[in-house]
Amino acid sequence: MATLFFFYFAGIIVLTSILVVALRNPIYSALSLLIMFFHVAGLYVTLRAEFLAAVQVIVYAGAILVLYLFVVMLLNVKREDRYHPQFLLGTLLGLTLLTEGLLLVFRGTVPEQPASVPAATGATQAGSSVLPLVGNTETIGEVLFSTYLYPFEIASLILLVAMIGAIVLAKKDIGGREA
Amino acid sequence: MFELGVKVAFSLAQIGVVFGIVLLTVMFLTLAERKVIAWMQDRMGPMEVGPYGILQPIADGLKLFFKEDIVPAGANRFLFSLAPILALVPALIGFAVIPFGPNLTVELFGIQFKPFVISDVNIGILYILAFTSIGAYGIILGGWASNSKYSLLGGLRAAAQVISYELNVGLAIVGVLLLAGSLSLVKITEAQAGGFWHWYIFAFPFPQIFAFVVYVISAVAETNRVPFDLPEAESELVAGFFTEYSGMRFAFFFIAEYANMILVSCIAAALFLGGWNAPYPGTLIGHLGFPHFAWIEQVVWFAAKVYCFLFLFFWLRATLPRLRYDQLMRFGWKVMLPIALGNILVTSIAAYLFPKS
Numbered sequence: 001m002a003t004l005f006f007f008y009f010a011g012i013i014v015l016t017s018i019l020v021v022a023l024r025n026p027i028y029s030a031l032s033l034l035i036m037f038f039h040v041a042g043l044y045v046t047l048r049a050e051f052l053a054a055v056q057v058i059v060y061a062g063a064i065l066v067l068y069l070f071v072v073m074l075l076n077v078k079r080e081d082r083y084h085p086q087f088l089l090g091t092l093l094g095l096t097l098l099t100e101g102l103l104l105v106f107r108g109t110v111p112e113q114p115a116s117v118p119a120a121t122g123a124t125q126a127g128s129s130v131l132p133l134v135g136n137t138e139t140i141g142e143v144l145f146s147t148y149l150y151p152f153e154i155a156s157l158i159l160l161v162a163m164i165g166a167i168v169l170a171k172k173d174i175g176g177r178e179a
Numbered sequence: 180m181f182e183l184g185v186k187v188a189f190s191l192a193q194i195g196v197v198f199g200i201v202l203l204t205v206m207f208l209t210l211a212e213r214k215v216i217a218w219m220q221d222r223m224g225p226m227e228v229g230p231y232g233i234l235q236p237i238a239d240g241l242k243l244f245f246k247e248d249i250v251p252a253g254a255n256r257f258l259f260s261l262a263p264i265l266a267l268v269p270a271l272i273g274f275a276v277i278p279f280g281p282n283l284t285v286e287l288f289g290i291q292f293k294p295f296v297i298s299d300v301n302i303g304i305l306y307i308l309a310f311t312s313i314g315a316y317g318i319i320l321g322g323w324a325s326n327s328k329y330s331l332l333g334g335l336r337a338a339a340q341v342i343s344y345e346l347n348v349g350l351a352i353v354g355v356l357l358l359a360g361s362l363s364l365v366k367i368t369e370a371q372a373g374g375f376w377h378w379y380i381f382a383f384p385f386p387q388i389f390a391f392v393v394y395v396i397s398a399v400a401e402t403n404r405v406p407f408d409l410p411e412a413e414s415e416l417v418a419g420f421f422t423e424y425s426g427m428r429f430a431f432f433f434i435a436e437y438a439n440m441i442l443v444s445c446i447a448a449a450l451f452l453g454g455w456n457a458p459y460p461g462t463l464i465g466h467l468g469f470p471h472f473a474w475i476e477q478v479v480w481f482a483a484k485v486y487c488f489l490f491l492f493f494w495l496r497a498t499l500p501r502l503r504y505d506q507l508m509r510f511g512w513k514v515m516l517p518i519a520l521g522n523i524l525v526t527s528i529a530a531y532l533f534p535k536s
Binding site: 027031034050051054055057058061062063066067069070073074136137 | 255258300301302305306308309310312313315316319320323331334335338339341342345346349362
């Protein structure tokens, strides 16, 4: 049952991801991205990471993609403007990533599966004995502020820098006009 | 197999009942809004259909049902039809985790049921936030697909507004979550039992009254109601994002707006006003010696809180003029956001100093 769900979610994710790049109308691209985000969230639910699933929908589907749509509608992007000279660079990068992925798959050196996977695949002995005792959210909170404290802090610092950068860029024009 | 069947049947029945109640309430609200505003403005309101106009919602519904369904020229047909559904479904789906009454378990055929809670997801409040944010797509896409400049402007306004104020809703809720230590609406409500001084709006160690005010204002803004109804400002944009909609598609947007109001009120009641708990310890029926029927009183309390909150929506509409767009944005980001963030800071310090025993 869990594998069935996995293949359903994985299949739709792959399909909609391809559609995001392949569709000509940017609005439809954004919509297939929305469907993809939902299925990624579904994948998290099958891994019993409900918190992650909800946050995935709130942050990506609820906020970021709405902004994308906002920009696409505001600029009213024409259908033809989408293929730039970057296309070559993109192909190169994509090919590199694809070979890397294929190498990983065929040599079988996929990194160790996370701890919550055994619980999802139906084995009740390994992960699930720990998970229901403390809620999923509490576990994430604890791990984030103990084991992964440094990555967490660094990530928030990077976000802060990005935020300040955005404000500086946006305000540059206003300041220049006044001076 | 039998057990599973009974469970599914019971869940479906629950969903049906909640669905019915919500839609009935929407019908009632459309009439109540017109009546309440009329009385506040010293008018009578609808009086023609039925005694005192109480059949007006049915007449309106029938009228919308039989109206011609018009798709404007140049509109994107697919998205034009999809948008009302995208607006309505998230508004209704959120009710799945609302606790309408006490967390009782009833045994039937040896299987346990919880009659007043459809599902007690342990991330209940995040689930609701996730789906209310999806509701914005209906508005944006509806505005874009109509191929009309008024609709497009309304949709764009809605997008910016919903993103800005959703943030404040989320941050206002965090204070309550810190005090309750849970994301499940059932657990949060249970933690507020035992009198109104335990409700989180008044609770020790730090009353969430500021968070409540921020929540109420943001909730009004998020449901696109007056004084924050810029996406559908009739004096500037005809009717905003649903200018081009008619018939049942228009009705879907309409129902979605009212269902969102009810949902927002239910969340406010459950998080800040103690949910199904009475303002005094226990219940009157329980004290009189019928603890088996205490749920009646508790459900009535929940409904009363929700309706008070809905009345507030009407009251605001009859009282306040619409904000200007830059005022709306400045208010959201420069006033509400700092208050909500400050509330989180103070609440976390208070929760740390006075941990739950």
